[in-house]
Amino acid sequence: MFSVVQSADAECVLANLSETLASANAMLSDLAFNLEGSNRHFAFGVQQMIELSELLANRALDIVEPRQ
Template structure:
């Protein structure tokens, strides 16, 4: 019998328990910065649609970086209520 859905992939990487939110956010920011640098370096060696697509990916990475930075800035601060 053929299964309708495949088994989920085995995870190769995990995050250790007990790491602080701030440390996780710092590592997230460093990872995003590396991904952005790689995508920009590769994009500038391309031309046409491929370059534009990869620069679009770089913009998404930058957006994720801004979101991570905002969360990191707010760690440990009370959340403001919106009226």
């Protein structure tokens, strides 16, 4: 159904990954605040993993060779 265009360079892929993770983080945050108990804790745990992944993607974006 979905694929990444073969011509997409690392900077483009990482930028899109970072934006996707930021969106997922925002959506899960909104959801978590509407939950209670263990479901809320679970959602915040997943949100933390998304935030860590976003940090890694942003760091990779910082060190990737910029486009000419």
